[in-house]
Amino acid sequence: MTNSIREIRDADFLFVIGSNTSEAHPIIAMEMKRAVRRGATLIVADPRAIWLTTIADDHMQIKPGTDVWLLNAMAHVIINEDLTDKKFVAEHTEGFEAVRDAVQDYTPEEAEKMCGVSAELIRRTARSYATTRKAGIYYTLGITEHSHGTDNVYALANLVLLTGHLGGPSMGLNPLRGQNNVQGANDAGASPIYYPGYQRVDDTESQAKFEKLWKRDLSPDPGLNLNEMMKAAGDQIRAFFVMGEDILLSEPNVLALEERMNRVEFVVLQDIFPNETLRYADVVFPAGNFAEKEGVFVNSERRMQRVRKAVNPPGEARADWEILLELGRRASAKRNLDPSVWSHQTPAQIFREFSASAPNFAGITHERLDQPTPDGFSGLQWPCKDDQDPGTKYLHEGGVLRGKGLLTAVAYRPSMELPDKDYGLLLSTGRTLYHYNSATQTRRDEGLDAKQSEAFVQIHPRDARKRGIDEGDLVEVKTRRGVIEVAAHVSRQVRPGCIWMSLHFAEARANVLTNDVGDSVTGTAEYKVCAAEITKVNSIEFGHAGLFPGSYFHQSPRGAAADSEAGVLEEETQEN
């Protein structure tokens, strides 16, 4: 995020696009709700009616995969109605002319035809965004999990740069990070193109620095991204070390992946629970969970925070860092490599080596993180360059970090697989409030399991009627890649022509269905759009027959939502 979470409450305009914030980021949604109570304008662009749309000023119920149309049309309005921040554009950006020319064809009227959002609403939103100083954009997977996800992000960045809504509190571009410490994993260099601290592997100075630190030769070539790795399984990749990921549940087109995994010679799984990937594991390292180890987690606002061990790991389980260190020691002994690179004794030492190696983290140590900060929070937000640096609440103050913000012209590219005569519906996937990704953790919890115990697919009443499907019926959901059986949940939460399901359930894996095409730059899979068809499975009584906890749009989307589960949780959390 360019901003801090606390700044959201003071924003005057919030544009939430492709983020089901109240279910996936409840704490951040609380801040949004505060802003709305204060009088801020909230616009939600999402194909589904989500809880946030019930408190939004407007809901842009966009057709999945057409965000470039919407965002380019907003840029069209901003440029053609002369609402750009000319000084900011001149001083802090490059590429204006290219974007100006590129968006000319993206008129709001054409956009309305393509993305199903009225031209009038597009104009109104563009004007309101451009003319409100404290305007923040918040986005997540509805933007990124597309074959053109990077284009979507560029199109959003264009809006920010055209209006100069950057470099101050409550204004900026905020991707909300997903898993706990996924920000930290990236910061630490868990990426095919970066060393720790976003130092590029193809930069010779960085290469020399890490060769010295790690006492070994390193390649300047980028590694494979996740999508490429999964496709190279069994061929270029003969062994996998899978740590904290359930690839056989969460990767797209998973049946094809299973075929390839059969040809992989050696799989190590390091996890806190058994999961789907365990079926392929040759070796299992039981790991300690977050409360069973010391270390640092980094959250979405770039805040590095200490985690402390509350209990010991059970049985033979050990903290992830201990397992890795021990492996490193043994492997380097075997290969006669210098063992001193694995000589750390504590997480504090490991962290210090890491933070000292990256200019943006250089001021952060366990000792500093153990001190309370003057503002009453804990932790430090990077960039934090030396031991006097108090950290950074929002990015790009006084100018764009890279020098000039790059305005990038993007053209609409349709999703790779759209509905046709054989597969007439558009399937999108995501998450719910009650379960967490592969659900290895949440389905062990009685309360959560009681709230949502089985997989379901949401289908619009009109599409259900056409197929003779009633609430709670067992249905087959089929795509070109596979078929699963789930209970039907007839709901107006989805657009006509669209169906939706969560990724959480191992017995009905959404990823049997999804397309494994990746974004052309990042490789992020197109989890949000593929073509599917549904048929009723006859004569089996199944499902809750009309009672799907957590689905709050049974009667009327707006009415029922007022006391929705997501809303109630928010109130409760707020009181605590």
Ligand SMILES: Nc1nc2c(c(=O)[nH]1)N[C@H]1C(S)=C(S)[C@@H](COP(=O)(O)OP(=O)(O)OC[C@H]3O[C@@H](n4cnc5c(=O)[nH]c(N)nc54)[C@H](O)[C@@H]3O)O[C@H]1N2
């Ligand atoms: N309870 C819970 N919380 C979680 C998680 C969890 O599993 N459970 N997982 C965590 C992780 S790893 C992540 S990455 C985050 C993800 O958080 P989110 O991205 O908010 O979650 P999703 O449900 O994947 O999808 C977000 C929204 O995008 C919309 N959408 C789909 N297609 C499009 C499109 O083409 N355009 C637009 N504009 N919107 C679209 C969907 O309708 C949905 O409302 O959540 C994190 N938080």
Ligand SMILES: Nc1nc2c(c(=O)[nH]1)N[C@H]1C(S)=C(S)[C@@H](COP(=O)(O)OP(=O)(O)OC[C@H]3O[C@@H](n4cnc5c(=O)[nH]c(N)nc54)[C@H](O)[C@@H]3O)O[C@H]1N2
């Ligand atoms: N269809 C569809 N598929 C998706 C998505 C989607 O929207 N739709 N979203 C994608 C996204 S954004 C994400 S992030 C992935 C998430 O998918 P995964 O990363 O596969 O799922 P998680 O449940 O987050 O975590 C995986 C494993 O980590 C283990 N674990 C938890 N804590 C620890 C620990 O401290 N140490 C170790 N070693 N293991 C631990 C859990 O037991 C679990 O087995 O799914 C992706 N897949």
Ligand SMILES: [Mo]
């Ligand atoms: Mo994620």
